[in-house]
Amino acid sequence: MQIKCNILDRQFQMYQSEYEEAALRVLRSGWYVLGNEVRQFEEEFAKFTGRKYCVGLNSGLDALIMSVRALGIGAGDEVIVQANTYIATVLGITENEAVPVFVEPDKYFNMDADRIEQAISDRTKAIMVTHLYGQASNMAPIVEIARRHHLEIIEDCAQSHGACFCGKMTGTFGIAGCFSFYPTKNLGAFGDAGAVVTDDEAFADKIRMMRNYGSKVRYHNDIEGINSRLDEMQAALLRVKLTHLKELNDERKTLAIRYSEGITNPEIVLPGLRDGADSIYHQYVVRCSMRDALQKALEQKDIQTQIHYPIPPHLARCYAHLGHKRGEYPITESYADEVLSLPLYTGMTFAEQDYVISQINAWTLEGKK
Ligand SMILES: Cc1ncc(COP(=O)(O)O)c(C=O)c1O
Structure with a gap:
């Protein structure tokens, strides 16, 4: 698939x-x-x-x-x-x-x-x-x-x-x-x-x-x-779309809950939700210390993922003149190294999502090398 x-x-x-x-x-x-x-x-x-x-x-x-x-x-x-x-x-x-x-x-x-x-x-x-x-x-x-x-x-x-x-x-x-x-x-x-x-x-x-x-x-x-x-x-x-936004957001929430319940691989850190805040899951972003290997493994299984974002603005070339250095914002930099956005879109079928979940759960330490 x-x-x-x-x-x-x-x-x-x-x-x-x-x-x-x-x-x-x-x-x-x-x-x-x-x-x-x-x-x-x-x-x-x-x-x-x-x-x-x-x-x-x-x-x-x-x-x-x-x-x-x-x-x-x-x-x-x-x-x-x-x-x-x-x-x-x-x-x-x-x-x-x-x-x-x-x-x-x-x-x-x-x-x-x-x-x-x-x-x-x-x-x-x-x-x-x-x-x-x-x-x-x-x-x-x-x-x-x-x-x-x-x-x-x-x-x-x-x-x-x-x-x-x-x-x-x-x-x-x-x-x-x-x-x-x-x-x-x-x-x-x-x-x-x-x-x-x-x-x-x-x-x-x-x-x-x-x-x-x-x-x-x-x-x-x-x-x-x-x-x-x-x-x-x-x-x-x-x-037109605004009249359907609630159902579109609800669909994403359903898919997000399915990811959160379905992904059991201990290498994956699932996204949390702050008390009082809600999310419309524009992206479903997990963290993984071996993110690049995970992304590659999923790619080999024909699953596309994205990184939002690989280079934080303070390290972007366009802002070199601001004089920021790597290490200045360690949490941000670690997120840039670890975040991975899983496929989640309007019209995604449960079968498609189950395939992603099963491949993530099947990914093992061996796959990281
Ligand atoms: C967080 C954030 N801010 C601003 C923008 C800019 O929006 P646009 O692409 O419509 O200029 C985007 C989208 O690309 C975004 O994700």
């Missing part, structure tokens, strides 16, 4: 007629960028998250960059960010010439709230929290620390559409919730797309202007903006 990391057409086939109807509606409308579909998606997604405003954008990275910029954070400012996040979170900071200050993750792969305060300086302006792999971060202490130090919270929700901390949706704990709708995300479009959600009207207005060349009224450019407009096609398709 061949198992891929993801089979995107299965989620298309699941609601094919609804997607086709939405796509045709857009094609026939004669209006393709920032129109009625975008407006309705923004309303529906704001409602889904429980926030007042949603601004649809081109990508999750734009959502991060523009949120930092709209807060006036720039050169000389510092933003706290977890060290094991995806590079895009950090780019959201450095694209504004601000400095990322890395904090080690906890055992749930999210920002370790106990390490935040020691990273705060008089130049710190914000805490950027990524709800990594779909699990909500430990938001109670993070909100409390931010409040005490007068820091903004920007949440990177690219992997956490619908995940909650103590019943409150990720993306609602600070000024901005930044979402990616990249096709592989739990709420994935059929191309690039993203959004910011907020309760702050002035902040929403600013992002709305920034996404369209800094203008509210055509050709009246009040601030220096960019082009990060969400198109009608993606918005219409996202509207």
Whole structure:
């Protein structure tokens, strides 16, 4: 049996007629960028998250960059960010010439709230929290620390559409919730797309202007903006998927539970779930001290896996100028060496998953050599 990391057409086939109807509606409308579909998606997604405003954008990275910029954070400012996040979170900071200050993750792969305060300086302006792999971060202490130090919270929700901390949706704990709708995300479009959600009207207005060349009224450019407009096609398709997001997330949760119950190989460390947090299992990430050997062995059995992420941002070549060294963030670095994302996708059959489970359980010390 061949198992891929993801089979995107299965989620298309699941609601094919609804997607086709939405796509045709857009094609026939004669209006393709920032129109009625975008407006309705923004309303529906704001409602889904429980926030007042949603601004649809081109990508999750734009959502991060523009949120930092709209807060006036720039050169000389510092933003706290977890060290094991995806590079895009950090780019959201450095694209504004601000400095990322890395904090080690906890055992749930999210920002370790106990390490935040020691990273705060008089130049710190914000805490950027990524709800990594779909699990909500430990938001109670993070909100409390931010409040005490007068820091903004920007949440990177690219992997956490619908995940909650103590019943409150990720993306609602600070000024901005930044979402990616990249096709592989739990709420994935059929191309690039993203959004910011907020309760702050002035902040929403600013992002709305920034996404369209800094203008509210055509050709009246009040601030220096960019082009990060969400198109009608993606918005219409996202509207369809949003109506099914709960069942899509539930399906992933079921698959995650099956992995957790089925994998019994003592060499594998299963992902944990923090009390009060839930996960939408954007990824199901295990740890293994002989990760590379395990990945290779699974590959030989036709099972594709991925590593999220093999090089932490502080060691990425693009950030060599920041002067970080290996050994500076040992927990992050050990995760980079040990994490492995198992196949988990919409439409994955139990038979496919059982094959993965059986191959992982069959993998022995001998297989490591
Ligand atoms: C944690 C995280 N942040 C940000 C992004 C950036 O999103 P996009 O690819 O839509 O720019 C991604 C997705 O790729 C992500 O996983």
